[in-house]
Amino acid sequence: MSSAAGYILQVKDLVAGYIRDLPILHGVSVYVDRGEIVTIIGPNGAGKSTLIKAVAGLVSVSQGSIELNGKNIVNVPAYQRATQGVGYVPQTGNVFTTLSIHENLIMGGASLHRGKAERRIEELYEIYPVLKSRRREKAGVLSGGQRQILAVARALLTQPDLILLDEPTAGLSPKAAAELFALIRDLSRDGVAVLIVEQNAKAALRNSDRGYVLAEGENRIDGAAHTLLADKEIGEIFLGMRRDTPLEKEEA
Amino acid sequence: MFLQHLADGILSGAIVSLGAIGLSFTMKMLRFANFSHSELLTWGAYAALVFLSFFSTFGGFFDQTIGPFSFGLPLLFAMACACITTSLIAMFLHLYVFDRLSRSAGHMTMVFASFGVALVLRHLVTLIWGSDPIYYSNELQFAILLPGGVRVMPDQVFLFGLTIFTVIFLHLFMTRTRTGIAMRGVAESPSLAQVSGVNVNAIILWVWIIGASGAAMGGVLYGMTIQLRPELGFSLILPLFAAAILGGAGSLYGAVLGGLIVGLSENLSVMIIPTTYKPAVPFLLILLILFIRPEGIFGERKR
Amino acid sequence: MIGLVSYIVFFLILSLIFGIAVLGLNLQWGFTGLFNAGVAGFIGIGAYTMAILTGPSRDAVFGGFELPFVIGLIGAMVVSGIAALAVGIVTHKLKHEYLAVATFGIAVTIQLVCLNWEYLTGGTLGLIGIPNPTKDLAEGPLAQNALFLCIVISLGLITFIAIENIVKSPWGRMLKAIREDEIASSSLGKDPARIRLEAFVLGCMAMGLSGALYVSFIGYVSPWDFLPILTFQIWTMLIVGGSANNRGALLGALIVWGVWTMSGYVISNVVPSEIQAQGGAMQAILIGLILVVMLLLRPRGLIGEELQVSRHARSLND
Numbered sequence: 014m015s016s017a018a019g020y021i022l023q024v025k026d027l028v029a030g031y032i033r034d035l036p037i038l039h040g041v042s043v044y045v046d047r048g049e050i051v052t053i054i055g056p057n058g059a060g061k062s063t064l065i066k067a068v069a070g071l072v073s074v075s076q077g078s079i080e081l082n083g084k085n086i087v088n089v090p091a092y093q094r095a096t097q098g099v100g101y102v103p104q105t106g107n108v109f110t111t112l113s114i115h116e117n118l119i120m121g122g123a124s125l126h127r128g129k130a131e132r133r134i135e136e137l138y139e140i141y142p143v144l145k146s147r148r149r150e151k152a153g154v155l156s157g158g159q160r161q162i163l164a165v166a167r168a169l170l171t172q173p174d175l176i177l178l179d180e181p182t183a184g185l186s187p188k189a190a191a192e193l194f195a196l197i198r199d200l201s202r203d204g205v206a207v208l209i210v211e212q213n214a215k216a217a218l219r220n221s222d223r224g225y226v227l228a229e230g231e232n233r234i235d236g237a238a239h240t241l242l243a244d245k246e247i248g249e250i251f252l253g254m255r256r257d258t259p260l261e262k263e264e265a
Numbered sequence: 266m267f268l269q270h271l272a273d274g275i276l277s278g279a280i281v282s283l284g285a286i287g288l289s290f291t292m293k294m295l296r297f298a299n300f301s302h303s304e305l306l307t308w309g310a311y312a313a314l315v316f317l318s319f320f321s322t323f324g325g326f327f328d329q330t331i332g333p334f335s336f337g338l339p340l341l342f343a344m345a346c347a348c349i350t351t352s353l354i355a356m357f358l359h360l361y362v363f364d365r366l367s368r369s370a371g372h373m374t375m376v377f378a379s380f381g382v383a384l385v386l387r388h389l390v391t392l393i394w395g396s397d398p399i400y401y402s403n404e405l406q407f408a409i410l411l412p413g414g415v416r417v418m419p420d421q422v423f424l425f426g427l428t429i430f431t432v433i434f435l436h437l438f439m440t441r442t443r444t445g446i447a448m449r450g451v452a453e454s455p456s457l458a459q460v461s462g463v464n465v466n467a468i469i470l471w472v473w474i475i476g477a478s479g480a481a482m483g484g485v486l487y488g489m490t491i492q493l494r495p496e497l498g499f500s501l502i503l504p505l506f507a508a509a510i511l512g513g514a515g516s517l518y519g520a521v522l523g524g525l526i527v528g529l530s531e532n533l534s535v536m537i538i539p540t541t542y543k544p545a546v547p548f549l550l551i552l553l554i555l556f557i558r559p560e561g562i563f564g565e566r567k568r
Numbered sequence: 569m570i571g572l573v574s575y576i577v578f579f580l581i582l583s584l585i586f587g588i589a590v591l592g593l594n595l596q597w598g599f600t601g602l603f604n605a606g607v608a609g610f611i612g613i614g615a616y617t618m619a620i621l622t623g624p625s626r627d628a629v630f631g632g633f634e635l636p637f638v639i640g641l642i643g644a645m646v647v648s649g650i651a652a653l654a655v656g657i658v659t660h661k662l663k664h665e666y667l668a669v670a671t672f673g674i675a676v677t678i679q680l681v682c683l684n685w686e687y688l689t690g691g692t693l694g695l696i697g698i699p700n701p702t703k704d705l706a707e708g709p710l711a712q713n714a715l716f717l718c719i720v721i722s723l724g725l726i727t728f729i730a731i732e733n734i735v736k737s738p739w740g741r742m743l744k745a746i747r748e749d750e751i752a753s754s755s756l757g758k759d760p761a762r763i764r765l766e767a768f769v770l771g772c773m774a775m776g777l778s779g780a781l782y783v784s785f786i787g788y789v790s791p792w793d794f795l796p797i798l799t800f801q802i803w804t805m806l807i808v809g810g811s812a813n814n815r816g817a818l819l820g821a822l823i824v825w826g827v828w829t830m831s832g833y834v835i836s837n838v839v840p841s842e843i844q845a846q847g848g849a850m851q852a853i854l855i856g857l858i859l860v861v862m863l864l865l866r867p868r869g870l871i872g873e874e875l876q877v878s879r880h881a882r883s884l885n886d
Contacts, residue, residue: 069460070459070460071456071459071460090459091456091459091460092458092459092460092461092462092463092464092465093462094460095460095461095462096462099460101460103456103457103460106454106456106457107457108457109449109450109453109454109457109458110453111449111452111453112446112449112450112453116446116449116450119443119446120446120447120450120457120458120461120463121461121462122462123443123447123458123461123462123463124461124462124463125462127443130443167461168460168461171462292665296665297665298665298666298668298669300668300672361864362860362864365864366863366864370863372664372665373603373664373665373668374863376603376605376664376665376668377803377807377859377863378859378860378863378864380605380800380803381800381855381856381857381859381860381863382856382860383856384797384800384852384853384855384856385852385853385856385857385860387852388848388849388850388852388853388856389849389853391846391849392846392849392850392853395846502672503672503673503676506669506673510666510669539684541680541683541684542680542681542684544676544680545673545676545677545680547673548670548673548674548676548677549677551669551670551673552658552659552670552673555659555661555662555666555670556658556661559661559662559666
């Protein structure tokens with residue numbers, strides 16, 4: 014359900030950080046609509062990861078609101094957000110390496126009724142057959158790209174309205190990254206709202222609808238993804254000096 | 266002689282294994298060395314004593330010993346009740362002491378608090394039951410003669426059997442039930458478990474329950490095959506830590522194997538060193554393991 | 569009146585003797601971040617060394633060198649320092665919890681040795697007849713104790729000043745840097761492991777000194793004097809006084825020893841005689857409860873300065 018006021022995710026003036034008195038975000042606002050892919054980019058230390066973690070519930074919020082389908086979830090504990098429609102794929106430690114693939118998915122369905130969880134797991138095996146064939150193997154033996162697929166599948170078990178991805182292509186080969194972006198595009202076609210944090214700004218923006226540029230814990234620029242790609246100021250924010258070529262044209 | 270020591274080692278190792286399971290899990294999940302865990306063995310043993318007299322009053326069939334064992338149904342029921350008692354104690358301690366401290370202070374504060382808790386628990390036992398050794402029953406048992414000239418008491422056979430049964434049960438629990446799998450997930454990464462929808466705090470309580478129950482069983486078995494005294498648990502602190510560290514914090518099989526190794530090395534060592542120094546053996550084991558492979562046999566290397 | 573003065577002198581002597589051990593522990597924990605759970609062991613080493621060096625010769629027992637008081641003290645410090653060196657080298661790689669377990673085990677082992685190695689330590693009977701230097705220098709128990717108190721005060725002051733100076737020196741600043749962030753400080757070129765070892769050894773030498781003073785005051789030593797509860801008492805003194813603070817360390821010693829003796833007094837006078845034998849248990853419970861409650865109520869826990877940014881961030885990534 015999306016109207017101007019009813020985005021899947023609406024973050025308003027968020028002040029958050031790992032420690033109460035030391036916020037990393039100083040009043041950030043973003044929104045993601047149903048079926049949209051939104052990417053957050055920015056230099057190191059901008060607070061991109063912190064923003065995602067705040068939505069996931071892993072970082073404390075001192076001011077501002079995080080609205081999921083219109084309801085403020087700032088005081089909802091992280092584990093309940095999964096039931097309420099948030100799926101989160103962290104940057105590191107994204108799978109349980111000591112558990113098998115199948116057990117990883119069971120973890121993802123921990124908040125569902127047993128029967129429902131089993132059905133969802135079978136559904137996900139259909140969508141991602143590579144997981145099914147290796148279901149008994151420990152997740153620790155998977156490659157980076159396969160782990161990401163597993164991580165996304167785990168997050169999808171509860172059929173979330175919103176999925177958060179923290180640097181999903183970090184450490185992946187270009188091919189694996191492309192496959193992952195294709196997977197993400199499929200998700201958005203199914204109506205899931207996707208919020209991505211990415212270091213690899215170019216590739217991410219190419220696969221997104223909109224983007225936000227964050228720096229030093231604040232909003233800087235936002236707009237349609239293709240507009241941002243063509244924007245010269247972004248180069249400045251990233252590299253701290255005047256650039257004549259926008260991101261789109263820079264060498265990979 | 267060697268075989269007898271081997272048998273004794275396996276039996277004492279079984280008790281250590283049961284106690285080490287809980288210690289190993291809480292060391293991994295809450296990341297602190299809980300010096301009060303050993304007192305749960307003591308409390309389990311003494312709680313069973315209380316329940317034993319309660320159940321024995323029922324008389325009749327209840328009052329008889331089972332077969333060649335020194336105990337009957339009353340002790341078995343008492344053991345179950347002891348597990349519940351120690352679980353309640355452990356949950357209380359977690360909620361009101363350790364959980365609070367883990368939020369407000371560092372891990373070493375928790376370790377120190379566990380010293381204090383251990384002191385209180387241990388001396389409460391002395392206060393309530395006195396410091397003299399007590400026994401569950403005065404039944405005489407006849408030793409069973411095994412091949413190789415090994416003598417074991419029927420109760421010790423029960424000890425061994427119960428430990429095996431418990432380990433198998435726990436293995437199935439950890440691999441076949443959702444709660445057990447969730448526990449393993451939480452042990453590896455509490456934050457990932459949280460975002461997967463697992464109520465980590467509830468899982469942690471389950472960990473305490475399992476650990477405390479294992480400790481209670483270990484304590485009762487110790488009381489059954491040796492004696493009850495206030496230092497029961499305290500005398501096992503180093504073996505428990507040795508087993509948990511040896512096996513790697515957080516590993517069920519590690520704790521069991523660790524316990525076995527500790528028991529065996531303690532009992533076999535008397536063939537080389539004077540028996541009075543036997544208590545130092547687990548400690549030496551600890552130093553050795555920490556030197557060679559700090560993460561234990563089954564532990565994960567910190568990348 | 570004399571009785572009261574006499575009692576106060578006695579009390580102060582013991583508090584300050586413990587205080588010296590607390591100063592040593594403070595150097596290890598408060599300043600260096602080393603969790604030494606084997607304090608009793610090192611105090612014991614100092615005590616037995618003193619007994620062996622200064623005591624009269626005994627049948628079938630090593631020692632009895634009848635050396636002077638000062639030599640005994642120095643010897644005690646040296647031996648505990650050497651023991652600390654050995655322990656430190658073996659444990660230098662260990663992280664906090666493992667260090668706690670290892671040092672705990674060491675103390676238990678030391679106590680075991682004291683209990684069983686009869687040739688060296690007299691076994692369960694311990695060693696008696698340890699000379700008190702004040703016996704030759706003053707008349708009557710009150711004067712002797714007062715003199716001993718002066719000795720303890722001077723040694724305590726020397727230890728205090730020595731440690732304060734060490735902590736304020738460049739070496740000491742390095743120590744603080746290591747406690748906060750080891751990786752950063754090792755990049756400065758000094759070897760953190762070595763500096764930690766040095767702190768550990770110095771701390772244990774203070775504990776050895778404490779043990780030596782204790783036995784020369786009491787006159788005898790037995791393995792039962794160095795049980796884990798002694799470690800607990802010293803730690804409690806440190807916590808009550810506030811760590812990374814030498815003045816607090818001494819104050820803590822006074823307060824905790826005061827509470828301990830007072831509770832003993834209260835228990836023996838208030839509690840009915842049938843359960844008097846449990847008096848020790850009641851004391852232990854009382855102290856344990858006070859400690860745990862204090863830790864809960866003090867939001868900053870063991871170290872007043874513990875809430876540092878780096879430490880918090882580290883724990884979140886576990």
